[in-house]
Amino acid sequence: MKTLSTSLCTAVACACSIAVSTPAHGKDPRFTLPPRNVILIIGDGMDYQQITAARNYLVGAFGQLNIDSLPKRSAVQVLTIDEAPPHNVAYVADSANGGTTLATGTVTSAGRIGTTVEDADTPNILELAKARGYRVGVVTSASVTDATPAAFLAHVSFRSCEGPADMYPGVPPGAPPGTPSLPGCLPDQKAAGGKGSIAEQIATGKADVVLGGGTGKFGQTVEEGGKTVLQLAMEKGFQYANSPATLNAIQSGRVLGLFAGSTLLVKFTGPTATKMTFDSAGNALTPLPEPGNCSSNPTFATVPSLAVMTDKAIKLLSRNNQRGFFLMVESASVDKQAHARNACGHIGEMQQLDEVVEMVRAYAGDDPGTLVIVTADHGQAVQVLNEARAGGSGTPMGYVTRLNTPSDGSVLRIGYATSHGPQEDHTGTEVPILIHGGSPAAFVKPFMWQSDVFLMMAKHLNVNLD
Numbered sequence: 294m295k296t297l298s299t300s301l302c303t304a305v306a307c308a309c310s311i312a313v314s315t316p317a318h319g320k321d322p323r324f325t326l327p328p329r330n331v332i333l334i335i336g337d338g339m340d341y342q343q344i345t346a347a348r349n350y351l352v353g354a355f356g357q358l359n360i361d362s363l364p365k366r367s368a369v370q371v372l373t374i375d376e377a378p379p380h381n382v383a384y385v386a387d388s389a390n391g392g393t394t395l396a397t398g399t400v401t402s403a404g405r406i407g408t409t410v411e412d413a414d415t416p417n418i419l420e421l422a423k424a425r426g427y428r429v430g431v432v433t434s435a436s437v438t439d440a441t442p443a444a445f446l447a448h449v450s451f452r453s454c455e456g457p458a459d460m461y462p463g464v465p466p467g468a469p470p471g472t473p474s475l476p477g478c479l480p481d482q483k484a485a486g487g488k489g490s491i492a493e494q495i496a497t498g499k500a501d502v503v504l505g506g507g508t509g510k511f512g513q514t515v516e517e518g519g520k521t522v523l524q525l526a527m528e529k530g531f532q533y534a535n536s537p538a539t540l541n542a543i544q545s546g547r548v549l550g551l552f553a554g555s556t557l558l559v560k561f562t563g564p565t566a567t568k569m570t571f572d573s574a575g576n577a578l579t580p581l582p583e584p585g586n587c588s589s590n591p592t593f594a595t596v597p598s599l600a601v602m603t604d605k606a607i608k609l610l611s612r613n614n615q616r617g618f619f620l621m622v623e624s625a626s627v628d629k630q631a632h633a634r635n636a637c638g639h640i641g642e643m644q645q646l647d648e649v650v651e652m653v654r655a656y657a658g659d660d661p662g663t664l665v666i667v668t669a670d671h672g673q674a675v676q677v678l679n680e681a682r683a684g685g686s687g688t689p690m691g692y693v694t695r696l697n698t699p700s701d702g703s704v705l706r707i708g709y710a711t712s713h714g715p716q717e718d719h720t721g722t723e724v725p726i727l728i729h730g731g732s733p734a735a736f737v738k739p740f741m742w743q744s745d746v747f748l749m750m751a752k753h754l755n756v757n758l759d
């Protein structure tokens with residue numbers, strides 16, 4: 294195990310060594326033709342159970358989502374190693390280390406943002422692309438300081454080091470049981486020679502477009518005092534948008550858009566899951582819930598949708614730009630709503646992702662210069678269960694929701710059974726990768742490691758050939 298973990302955790306060099314069989318991109322004439330773009334769409338916690346549940350509800354089992362039409366696909370093994378030596382392999386990732394592997398090619402431990410288990414910063418695809426003249430951006434329905442966007446924008450030892458007021462030592466207050474003991478945030482403070490909190494690193498970083506939530510973190514006072522993180526960001530050249538109207542009014546230049554204190558509002562609401570209980574003989578004490586329906590969240594329209602933010606980001610990144618751009622788009626609450634066992638919640642956020650896929654695919658067209666990748670950072674708890682069975686083996690365990698499916702007129706039974714606690718947990722399944730466009734460098738192997746996704750993007754942008 295140690296051999297695998299140490300060979301995989303050496304970041305870029307490791308990722309390159311994994312894919313030595315990929316085409317000789319340096320000889321491909323298309324690499325000289327600008328612009329070249331990468332749009333990476335991450336469904337947080339989006340495994341095939343999530344996709345199937347969303348398809349069944351949104352378009353029916355005989356229907357097709359937009360992601361179903363992406364022409365190239367493979368399976369991606371998620372990679373995690375323990376924080377403590379000898380850094381054995383662990384089998385379930387979180388958004389921090391999963392995002393870090395996608396962003397940097399580095400395999401690291403749960404909770405880490407852009408850092409190795411030795412606490413060294415590892416360059417991410419945004420930094421590599423920006424240094425070579427591309428514009429770069431991040432769009433998320435979470436706080437922009439949340440783990441997935443942070444993995445593309447910052448380097449800290451733990452995901453909770455989001456704002457200057459969050460720089461706790463050791464395991465953060467309120468961290469779930471089992472949270473690995475990490476150096477904490479103190480080494481990341483500027484006074485200790487670090488780069489500061491995630492929000493401060495975004496404010497002083499080089500991203501051109503950053504859209505999502507996070508006013509709670511950007512309203513905090515910077516470590517040196519005297520101003521908020523938002524004021525620092527504006528000093529550094531960001532224009533600020535805090536509503537759909539103010540975002541729409543900005544036509545060019547660098548933009549920081551924050552449309553919620555933290556996570557953006559979700560698209561759908563619906564019935565809460567029912568906890569199944571049993572007597573000592575195993576007989577169900579709880580009847581199955583009656584089938585319910587998803588409803589549009591009436592407050593959703595007060596924030597820009599993921600598609601609206603993505604459309605704006607592409608326009609800002611591509612306008613008068615012959616070099617190209619890198620854009621990461623995250624549908625964050627596919628994961629967050631599954632944690633909370635809200636079936637309509639994660640189905641609605643899958644619909645948001647699917648709207649983005651439709652728009653991005655139309656933007657990319659048949660141009661191989663734009664590589665579109667849809668993948669996930671890790672699996673989630675959602676399971677599509679057998680509605681045909683009743684009693685005995687048909688009695689589900691854990692939490693259950695039943696939904697009337699609009700297209701099929703059937704009942705969709707969704708179960709969650711990873712935890713008795715207040716939240717469900719991630720699972721260790723391989724995750725999908727679905728691809729549109731791209732050059733021969735976007736060669737898709739039948740089976741991939743998560744670090745291969747970074748390599749694919751880096752090769753398409755020709756940024757890892759120093």
Ligand SMILES: [Zn+2]
Pocket residue numbers: 338388628629632719
């Ligand atoms: Zn999660």
